[in-house]
Amino acid sequence: MDWVNAIVQGVLIGGLYALFAAGLSLIFGVMRLVNIAHGDMIVAAAYLALVIVQATGLHPLASALLVVPLMALIGYAMQRVLLNPTIGKDLLSPLLVTFGISVILQNGLLVAFTADSRRLAAGSIETASIQLAPGLSLGVLPLLMFAASVLIIFGMELVFFRTSLGRAFRATSDDPEVAQLMNLNRNHVFGMAMALSAAVVAIAGIFLAIRTNFDPASGPARLIFGFEAVIIGGLGNLWGTLAGGVVLGVAQAVGAQISPGWQILAGHLVFFLVLGLRPRGLFPRMD
Amino acid sequence: MAEPILSIASLKAGYGDFQALFGIDLEVGPGETLALIGANGAGKTTLLRAITGLVGCAPAMVRLDGRPIGGMRPDRIAALGVAMVPEGRRLFRSLSVEENLLIGGERARRGDWTLERVYDLFPILRERRRNPATALSGGQQQMVAIGRALMANPRLILFDEISLGLAPVVIRDIYAAVPAIMASGVSAILVEQDVTRALAVARKFVCLQEGRVSLAGRPGEHDRQAITAAYFGLAR
Ligand SMILES: Nc1ncnc2c1ncn2[C@@H]1O[C@H](COP(=O)(O)OP(=O)(O)OP(=O)(O)O)[C@@H](O)[C@H]1O
Numbered sequence: 001m002d003w004v005n006a007i008v009q010g011v012l013i014g015g016l017y018a019l020f021a022a023g024l025s026l027i028f029g030v031m032r033l034v035n036i037a038h039g040d041m042i043v044a045a046a047y048l049a050l051v052i053v054q055a056t057g058l059h060p061l062a063s064a065l066l067v068v069p070l071m072a073l074i075g076y077a078m079q080r081v082l083l084n085p086t087i088g089k090d091l092l093s094p095l096l097v098t099f100g101i102s103v104i105l106q107n108g109l110l111v112a113f114t115a116d117s118r119r120l121a122a123g124s125i126e127t128a129s130i131q132l133a134p135g136l137s138l139g140v141l142p143l144l145m146f147a148a149s150v151l152i153i154f155g156m157e158l159v160f161f162r163t164s165l166g167r168a169f170r171a172t173s174d175d176p177e178v179a180q181l182m183n184l185n186r187n188h189v190f191g192m193a194m195a196l197s198a199a200v201v202a203i204a205g206i207f208l209a210i211r212t213n214f215d216p217a218s219g220p221a222r223l224i225f226g227f228e229a230v231i232i233g234g235l236g237n238l239w240g241t242l243a244g245g246v247v248l249g250v251a252q253a254v255g256a257q258i259s260p261g262w263q264i265l266a267g268h269l270v271f272f273l274v275l276g277l278r279p280r281g282l283f284p285r286m287d
Numbered sequence: 288m289a290e291p292i293l294s295i296a297s298l299k300a301g302y303g304d305f306q307a308l309f310g311i312d313l314e315v316g317p318g319e320t321l322a323l324i325g326a327n328g329a330g331k332t333t334l335l336r337a338i339t340g341l342v343g344c345a346p347a348m349v350r351l352d353g354r355p356i357g358g359m360r361p362d363r364i365a366a367l368g369v370a371m372v373p374e375g376r377r378l379f380r381s382l383s384v385e386e387n388l389l390i391g392g393e394r395a396r397r398g399d400w401t402l403e404r405v406y407d408l409f410p411i412l413r414e415r416r417r418n419p420a421t422a423l424s425g426g427q428q429q430m431v432a433i434g435r436a437l438m439a440n441p442r443l444i445l446f447d448e449i450s451l452g453l454a455p456v457v458i459r460d461i462y463a464a465v466p467a468i469m470a471s472g473v474s475a476i477l478v479e480q481d482v483t484r485a486l487a488v489a490r491k492f493v494c495l496q497e498g499r500v501s502l503a504g505r506p507g508e509h510d511r512q513a514i515t516a517a518y519f520g521l522a523r
C-alpha cells in the first residue's frame with residue numbers, strides 16, 4: 001500500500017508541477033523566451049500571499065482574489081517596461097534580463113523577509129482527508145489543488161484556442177512580423193502573455209506556500225521542476241505539460257520511496273531518460 | 288485629379304547599412320490600381336515594407352491622405368487602413384483557414400468585407416475553413432492571404448507577387464477575383480513579375496530598377512521595348 005500511496009501522492013504533486021510549468025510554456029510558446037525568473041516569480045507570489053494573509057486575515061486560498069490580479073498587473077508591467085525593449089533583436093538579451101530579474105527578486109525577498117523559511121497555514125482543511133481504501137487516504141487539500149491545476153490548464157487551453165487573445169498569441173508565435181500587420185500591437189500581446197503567465201504563477205505560489213516551506217532561494221528549484229515538466233510533456237502542448245508534471249511527481253515520489261535522498265534525483269533521471277529517448281517530449285505539438 | 292490616398296516622396300530605405308531604395312516617388316489615387324514591376328531584387332518588396340512600417344523611413348517619405356506615416360508602428364499603419372498580402376503568403380500555420388481570416392478582421396475598420404463575402408469570393412475556402420491554413424494547396428493559400436487582407440476592410444491593399452509559384456490555371460482563378468475586389472473602391476498596389484498580367488489590370492505602373500524608378504506612366508503610353516529596357520536595365 002505504501003507504493004500505491006506514493007504514486008497517488010506523486011500524481012497529486014504533479015498537478016502543482018504542471019502549474020509551475022504552464023506559465024513557462026506559455027511564455028516560451030508566444031515569445032520564444034525562457035523566463036529564468038519564473039521560479040522566483042512563484043516564490044514572490046507566495047510571499048505576496050503571505051503578506052496579504054497577514055494583513056487582511058483572509059484564508060490563504062481566498063487571498064488568490066488579490067494575488068492573481070496583482071501578479072497579472074506586475075507581469076504585464078514587467079514585460080512592457082523591462083522585457084519588450086530587448087525582445088526581437090537577439091535571443092540572448094531578453095534571457096539575460098530575466099536572469100537579472102531572478103537575481104533581483106531573490107535578493108529583494110531576502111532583504112524584505114530574511115532567509116527564514118515560511119509557510120502559509122490553511123487551517124483545518126490541511127488535515128482533512130478521504131479514506132479510499134484501508135491504508136490509502138487522500139488529503140482533501142492536495143486533491144483540491146490537483147483539481148484546480150487541471151481546471152487552470154483547461155482554462156488556458158480555452159484561452160489559447162477559443163479566444164481572440166489566444167489567436168493573437170498563436171499568430172504572434174507563428175510570425176511576429178505579419179501579426180503586426182493584423183493590427184496587433186506586439187508589445188501589448190507580449191504583455192498579455194506575461195500577465196496570463198503571472199496569474200497562473202500566482203496560483204502556483206499560493207499552492208506552494210500552503211504545501212511546503214519556502215524561502216527566498218526556493219525559486220530556482222521550482223523553475224527546474226517546471227522546465228522538466230514542460231520538456232517531458234512536449235513543447236506547445238499544455239495537456240502534455242500536465243502529463244509531464246505528473247510523470248515528474250510520480251518519479252520523485254517513487255524515488256523517495258526507495259530512499260529519501262533519491263527523491264529529486266529520480267525526477268532528474270526520468271527527465272534525462274525522456275530527453276534521451278524522445279527528445280521532443282512525450283506529446284510534442286510545436287515544431 | 289482627386290487627392291491621392293498614398294503619396295511617396297524621395298523614399299529612401301534599406302536594411303541596416305544596406306540601402307535598397309534610392310529616392311522613390313509615386314502616388315496612388317482613390318480606387319486606383321498601380322502596378323509595380325521590376326526584376327528580382329529591384330526593391331519592390333522593400334517599398335511595400337516601408338509603406339506598412341516593417342522597414343523604417345522618415346515620416347514625410349510616406350503619406351496616407353496627406354498624413355505622414357513613414358516609420359510608424361506597423362499595427363498603427365494597419366489600423367489606418369493599409370493591408371498587405373505578403374510575398375510568399377505567410378499564413379499563420381497554427382491557425383485554421385477561418386482563424387486566419389478572422390485575425391485579418393480583428394479590430395477592423397467598418398466596411399463591406401465580412402467572412403461571408405470572402406467565402407463568396409473564394410467558395411473553396413468555405414469548404415476548407417476548419418483545415419489548418421497550411422494544409423491547403425498553394426493557390427488556396429493565396430486566396431486565404433488575400434481574404435485575410437480584405438477582412439481588414441482596407442483603403443489601400445498591397446499585393447506582393449500573388450502569382451508566385453502558382454500554376455497558370457490557378458493564377459487565372461486568382462486574378463479573376465481582382466475586379467470584384469477593386470469594385471469595392473479600394474486602392475491597390477500590385478507587385479508582379481509577370482508584366483503583361485500586371486499591366487492588364489492596372490491604370491498606371493511604376494517600374495523599379497536597383498532601387499530607383501526607371502520608368503513610370505500608363506500602360507499604353509510606352510511600347511513593349513521601353514518597358515523591357517526599364518525592367519532589365521538594358522540599353523540605357
Ligand atoms: N531582410 C533583408 N536584409 C538585407 N537585405 C535585404 C533584405 N531583404 C531584401 N534585401 C535586399 O534588398 C534589395 C531589394 O530587395 P526586395 O526584396 O525589395 O526586392 P524585390 O524587388 O521584392 O525582389 P523579388 O522580385 O525577388 O521579390 C535586394 O538587393 C535584397 O537583397
Ligand SMILES: [Mg+2]
Nearest residue numbers: 331332333374
Ligand atoms: Mg519581393
